[in-house]
Amino acid sequence: MDEIGQKLRDARIQKGYTIDDLQQITKIQKRYLIAIEEGNFDALPGDFYVRAFIKQYADTVGLDGDALLTQFQQDIPEPQPQEYAAQSVENKTRATRAEEASPVNRLRRYLPQIAIAAIVVVAVIVIYVIMLVYQSGPKQTIPTDSESVAVSSKRSTSKTSKSSTSSKTSKTSAASSSSKTAEKSPKKSTKKSSKLDISVADANGATQAVTLKNLPKTGNKLTLGATGATAWISVIVNGSTTWQGSLTSGNSQEVTLPDNVTTFQVRSGNATATTIKLNGQSVDISKGTSIVRTITFTADATESEGSQE
Numbered sequence: 001m002d003e004i005g006q007k008l009r010d011a012r013i014q015k016g017y018t019i020d021d022l023q024q025i026t027k028i029q030k031r032y033l034i035a036i037e038e039g040n041f042d043a044l045p046g047d048f049y050v051r052a053f054i055k056q057y058a059d060t061v062g063l064d065g066d067a068l069l070t071q072f073q074q075d076i077p078e079p080q081p082q083e084y085a086a087q088s089v090e091n092k093t094r095a096t097r098a099e100e101a102s103p104v105n106r107l108r109r110y111l112p113q114i115a116i117a118a119i120v121v122v123a124v125i126v127i128y129v130i131m132l133v134y135q136s137g138p139k140q141t142i143p144t145d146s147e148s149v150a151v152s153s154k155r156s157t158s159k160t161s162k163s164s165t166s167s168k169t170s171k172t173s174a175a176s177s178s179s180k181t182a183e184k185s186p187k188k189s190t191k192k193s194s195k196l197d198i199s200v201a202d203a204n205g206a207t208q209a210v211t212l213k214n215l216p217k218t219g220n221k222l223t224l225g226a227t228g229a230t231a232w233i234s235v236i237v238n239g240s241t242t243w244q245g246s247l248t249s250g251n252s253q254e255v256t257l258p259d260n261v262t263t264f265q266v267r268s269g270n271a272t273a274t275t276i277k278l279n280g281q282s283v284d285i286s287k288g289t290s291i292v293r294t295i296t297f298t299a300d301a302t303e304s305e306g307s308q309e
Helices: 003-015 019-026 030-038 047-060 065-071 081-087 089-100 103-135 153-192 301-308
Strands: 197-200 207-213 221-226 231-237 240-247 252-256 263-268 274-278 281-283 293-299
Touching: 003 030, 003 047, 003 065, 019 030, 019 047, 030 047, 047 065, 197 281, 221 231, 221 240, 240 252, 263 274
Parallel strands: 207 293
Antiparallel strands: 197 207, 221 252, 221 274, 231 240, 231 263, 263 293, 274 281
16 A cells, blocks of 8 residues: 555544545545555546545545645656646636526526516516506495485484494404403414424434424524534435535534425534534534434424414
8 A cells, every 4th residue: 555545544544434435525436535545546537636636635634635745746646737737727717607608507697586576577566456456446325315314213213222232242242352362362472482492312323313393484594613623514405415515613604494394414524523503503412422423303293283283
């Protein structure tokens, strides 16, 4: 095994990473990582990739990639000028700019704004039509026939008594209705004031479960951070990765969860240095010793059904 490969392998093992973990973090194929550890640089796609892959490998396991390349520069092949030019950032940037400048990509960028503007215009038209229909409704006419208006004193007295009785009845029903509303209102306020409850279980190897009660349907946000060391973290919702990246000590990343989400996962390459907050509340994942860990969050289905009622 080559000396630089042995040094990288020792740093990986010290970090607690497997080859599969490193492949997922760096996005470098497993066979290339094995070739780097064995010093078999001919197995890599080109001399340019040898230096790039070694630097990325070293930075991920906590070594200084530039210093490592300088120390073992006699063992690492130098890239050819043509190969470097083909892989240079400037060439890739030009291609990217040309692609972004195409009319199709420009149209795609402005599609959300166009859709929102169309929705607003349709809503304004609908409101205007409703107002026109309401204003153009039939108006009541006041009868002018004196005979239809004239009533006897007896009928007047009878109607007056009936109206007073009806008034008393309506007041009684209104009071009853208000009392029922007052009785129901505390229950509603109790449901609305339900607070998010987070229950964290002990880690079982490389997995850990978190149960959530009173999880809101919308507006849920995760705040991910790292303390004392660098941590690679990813957020997985419904089998798809919503966000992933490496956070250095003291830095944080906010991730907005989709509406009506009931389960999601946070995977960390350095769980002992990872911090998690859900809607501003801390999630204590310290009950475990595994470095690489998957934390699964699940909303309590029973609690969700009760809040809907």
